[in-house]
Amino acid sequence: MRRLLVFCALCALALPASALAYARGSADGTLVVRNGSSGDFSTPVVRLVAFHGAVFGQIDGGRIVIDDLTPNDTYAPLVTNATAHIISADSNKQVWKGQNMRFRVDGGKYTISLYGVGIDVNAVGEPAAGKVWLQGSSTLPVDGKYSIDGADFRSLPAVGAWLSIGG
Numbered sequence: 352m353r354r355l356l357v358f359c360a361l362c363a364l365a366l367p368a369s370a371l372a373y374a375r376g377s378a379d380g381t382l383v384v385r386n387g388s389s390g391d392f393s394t395p396v397v398r399l400v401a402f403h404g405a406v407f408g409q410i411d412g413g414r415i416v417i418d419d420l421t422p423n424d425t426y427a428p429l430v431t432n433a434t435a436h437i438i439s440a441d442s443n444k445q446v447w448k449g450q451n452m453r454f455r456v457d458g459g460k461y462t463i464s465l466y467g468v469g470i471d472v473n474a475v476g477e478p479a480a481g482k483v484w485l486q487g488s489s490t491l492p493v494d495g496k497y498s499i500d501g502a503d504f505r506s507l508p509a510v511g512a513w514l515s516i517g518g
Contacts (some may be wrong), residue, residue, distance in 0.1 A: 379404065380517020381474050382502055387470035387495035387507055390488040394511065396495070397462040397472055398484035402516075403474025405457040410419055411451045412469015419443040419459060426458030470495065478518060486511030 385415060392413065399406065417428045422443040430436070431454075433447035447454075449498040456463060465472065470492075487494030487507025496504040501518055 361494070378517075379477060380481075380498075380515075381498075382472065382516050383498045383504075384408070384472040384485070384507070385484075385496050386468060386493060387465075387472070387497070387502070388468040388488055388491050389466065390490040392410035392466050394430060394486055395466050395484060396470050396486060396507070397463070397465040399458055399461070399463045399474060399516075400482045400484070401456040401462060402474065402476055402481040402483075403460045404474060405455075406463060406472065406474040407453075407455040408453070408462075408465075408470065409453045410465060410467050410471075411469025413448070413452075413465065413470070415447045415452060415454055416464040416466070417456060419445075419446050420461060420463040421459040424459050426454045426456075426511060430454045430455065432475065447451075474516070481516055483514050483516055484511055 359402040373501065381397070389396045395416075415430055415433075419428070421441070430447045430452055432449055432452045435447065437446040439445070451506050470475055474498055483499070485497055487509055489509035494509070495507045498504045501513055
């Protein structure tokens with residue numbers, strides 16, 4: 352009987368702690384971009400800064416720039432169908448160019464910039480995972496949509512904007 356009473360008391364103490372952790376927003380931050388495009392290839396459609404999590408997607412045509420902020424870990428970006436791959440000699444930055452490219456970045460911490468047309472991105476990271484720059488096109492008829500942390504999809508901003516993911 353005593354054991355049952357002690358067990359119930361411990362459960363009663365643990366319940367408020369778990370409820371508090373849930374209320375603080377322990378869920379991962381998410382970003383989804385669908386059919387993002389820019390009329391100007393000098394400005395990224397998507398730029399994830401200091402992102403720690405997993406990112407994957409595809410680009411119909413354009414450029415992927417990934418700066419590895421944790422180069423000594425065991426993780427490395429994966430990009431397929433690129434027609435050009437450039438590795439910067441003075442930093443941990445890599446650039447891929449091409450059409451119908453697919454990419455995956457997981458583990459580590461990265462800054463990822465995506466330029467071009469037909470950009471689809473799915474990202475998930477720990478709470479307060481980072482910032483994202485989003486910019487659509489003010490000249491193209493379709494500039495894409497985005498959703499952050501499960502919110503409704505919205506049109507990409509014609510004038511770029513920094514937004515927070517998670518936390």
